[in-house]
Amino acid sequence: MRKTKISGIGHYVPENIVTNKELEKLMDTSDEWIVTRTGIHERRWVDSRIGTSDLAVKAAEKALDMAKVSAKDIDLIIFATLTSDYNFPGSAVQVQDKMGMDTIGAFDIKAACSAFIYGLSIGDQYVKTSQADNVLVIGAEIQSTGVDISTKGRDMAVLFGDGAGAAVLQPSNGSSEILSTHIHSQGKYLKELWVEVPTSIESPCITKEMIDEGRHYPQMNGREVFRHAITRFPEVIMEALNKNNLTIDDVNMFIPHQANLRITQSVAKRLGVGMDRMYSNIERYGNTTGASIPIALAEAYQEGKIKKDDIVILAAFGSGFTWASAAIRW
Ligand code: UT7
Numbered sequence: 001m002r003k004t005k006i007s008g009i010g011h012y013v014p015e016n017i018v019t020n021k022e023l024e025k026l027m028d029t030s031d032e033w034i035v036t037r038t039g040i041h042e043r044r045w046v047d048s049r050i051g052t053s054d055l056a057v058k059a060a061e062k063a064l065d066m067a068k069v070s071a072k073d074i075d076l077i078i079f080a081t082l083t084s085d086y087n088f089p090g091s092a093v094q095v096q097d098k099m100g101m102d103t104i105g106a107f108d109i110k111a112a113c114s115a116f117i118y119g120l121s122i123g124d125q126y127v128k129t130s131q132a133d134n135v136l137v138i139g140a141e142i143q144s145t146g147v148d149i150s151t152k153g154r155d156m157a158v159l160f161g162d163g164a165g166a167a168v169l170q171p172s173n174g175s176s177e178i179l180s181t182h183i184h185s186q187g188k189y190l191k192e193l194w195v196e197v198p199t200s201i202e203s204p205c206i207t208k209e210m211i212d213e214g215r216h217y218p219q220m221n222g223r224e225v226f227r228h229a230i231t232r233f234p235e236v237i238m239e240a241l242n243k244n245n246l247t248i249d250d251v252n253m254f255i256p257h258q259a260n261l262r263i264t265q266s267v268a269k270r271l272g273v274g275m276d277r278m279y280s281n282i283e284r285y286g287n288t289t290g291a292s293i294p295i296a297l298a299e300a301y302q303e304g305k306i307k308k309d310d311i312v313i314l315a316a317f318g319s320g321f322t323w324a325s326a327a328i329r330w
Helices: 020-026 031-038 052-067 092-098 112-128 151-157 187-192 208-212 222-243 261-271 289-302
Strands: 003-012 017-019 042-044 076-080 105-109 135-141 163-172 177-185 253-256 311-318 322-329
Touching (some): 003 289, 020 031, 052 135, 052 289, 076 092, 092 105, 092 135, 112 163, 112 289, 112 311, 112 322, 222 261, 222 311, 253 261, 253 289, 289 311
Parallel strands (some): 253 311
Antiparallel strands (some): 017 042, 177 322
16 A cells, blocks of 8 residues: 655745734733633734635645645645635635646535544545545634624634645655544534534524524633543544554654643643644644644744654644544654
């Protein structure tokens, strides 16, 4: 069977920076609360009518450049997002159209913060089994237009940011390789972090009353999510290491989903890893859900923190609950 490598990676974030101080003007919150509880100082929020697919295209163009492939070479698009431009179809088909790609397979996956690793896992299978030669895996989100920016929604609104990251997967002839991927879920906890409306359970699926009640906004039981996250992250990281007979010391860089600096610090402590090997950029972008891992991976690479043959571990936890990891030899 073939091996898969990540041959290109790129990211894009909107230019508009929203600081904690600016949020203080919109809701009853404080820079001090946000920094202490989350580590976030600022995030990017789109400021014009732009779709998640537009952010995705900009990130994808960079990934294609690095991989030295043209849009016409891509034979599959996997788009990890909770915030596709429209309710249906998914945004993968918009990327296909906007980038002038052939009539290739293109679909979205809705696995929240774990979705990019889920996408990597799916793309890896397509390359390994020779079903595809150039797979574009995207993680992109516009969260800012979907949160309640009044005091009522402050627990969620301060956390989320917009952005996009993308990777090109190709067959590998050398040492670079996606060594393994690991995906998990536990649906009994879905209401701990969810958006209820629009819902196919009710008819019509969205009403003025539902909107008045705020049921179209994301809801989270933050403490419960936190509690599960700090257990599942180390667990799924160890699963990836054990599968490949690796130890914590073999890992050059851990790229965790950027949910909360306190979660990342807690995971680092539990694993006995210094923060120098635990990548963090949450202070600048907040939680960009499906986009957070490819953005962090692209930045870590650009900053020279990931080099050829390094062992890189990706790990995520989020709504579903879903959680996932990937072990990569760069
Ligand atoms: O990416 C998907 C996965 N998501 C996560 O992993 C997130 C996990 N959870 C967390 O990161 C944290 O639980 C939060 C950052 C969401 C919240 O931090 P916390 O330390 O768990 O705070 P809390 O929810 O227990 O709230 C503490 C207090 C409450 O007030 P009372 O009840 O103690 O009077 C909240 O009403 O902070 C209040 N609060 C705020 N105050 C100022 C909640 N949001 C805000 C806010 N500004 N934005």
